[in-house]
Amino acid sequence: MSSESISSVFVIKNALLASKLSKRVGNHLSAHGISLAEYLVMHYLDNSPQKAVPRIELAEHIGMSASGITRLISPMEKNKIVEKVVNPRDARQSLVKLSKTGQRLYGEASTSFEYITNELVGNLSLSQQEKIVALYAKVI
């Protein structure tokens, strides 16, 4: 019975927890017609200082491939949730920006998001949550 390292357990439990949380959260977000990935995009756009970001930056931030971002953003553009902004300095880029509609949708969705995440992790105290978040920043 070879003993298992803490790091292994950490990574496994982290993966299992994230899987559970993202499923639950995804179910709630679907009431707003969006996926968790779409929410993460909106969240990033809303919190980004310049409000219009290159797709590649989105991809890196939310851990998706560039092609994944293309296909994720494409229907969001059709639905007028985000809009394309050209970068005069670099014609290769097409920047992504939350539209007015997108801002409204994000506002509604984030209210749900706050509520459900609080339900899900409410068994942890705020300081416990804060500590974990702080420690996450040190990983990798």
Place this chain on the structure above:
Amino acid sequence: MSSESISSVFVIKNALLASKLSKRVGNHLSAHGISLAEYLVMHYLDNSPQKAVPRIELAEHIGMSASGITRLISPMEKNKIVEKVVNPRDARQSLVKLSKTGQRLYGEASTSFEYITNELVGNLSLSQQEKIVALYAKVI
């Protein structure tokens, strides 16, 4: 600039971290010809007391659908990594069990897994990792 709840941040950072970790770990496991999902199955089977578990139990544990498990296990059976065990008490179930080959493969893969996870989360002390894992158990 509405302030964001810690629970939201927790869930988002957790998802992003898990995504990063599972990609890195997956890359390393691919050297053994297996995916992270397959590793999780082997890990669960190896740690399960009775060594032969119903598919539904696997599904619940690793957070996949029953059909997902069917399609995940199927090639593992073909490759003789796991074997089917009938349950005399319940003919609906087909239990899954690590084969000798599977045990050997898991032994090799887990060595890599321990190594890479230690690299990835090595910036956290063991007690920090332990604390987080303990807190994970309280969520949901």
Place this chain on the structure above:
DNA sequence: GATATTTACTTGTATACGCAAGTATATATC
């Protein structure tokens, strides 16, 4: 003990990605 319901699993189909290759533009090198 027959019938209805539930459970464990499989299969068809749809979706959400990733990777590889392609295109256009920018940057570096000479």
Place this chain on the structure above:
DNA sequence: GATATATACTTGCGTATACAAGTAAATATC
């Protein structure tokens, strides 16, 4: 300033997974 290389993105294709529906076996109800 021409050519090579790198970057940002898109598209074709393959894979992993979920959901819905189907099947077979177990359990509950009468």
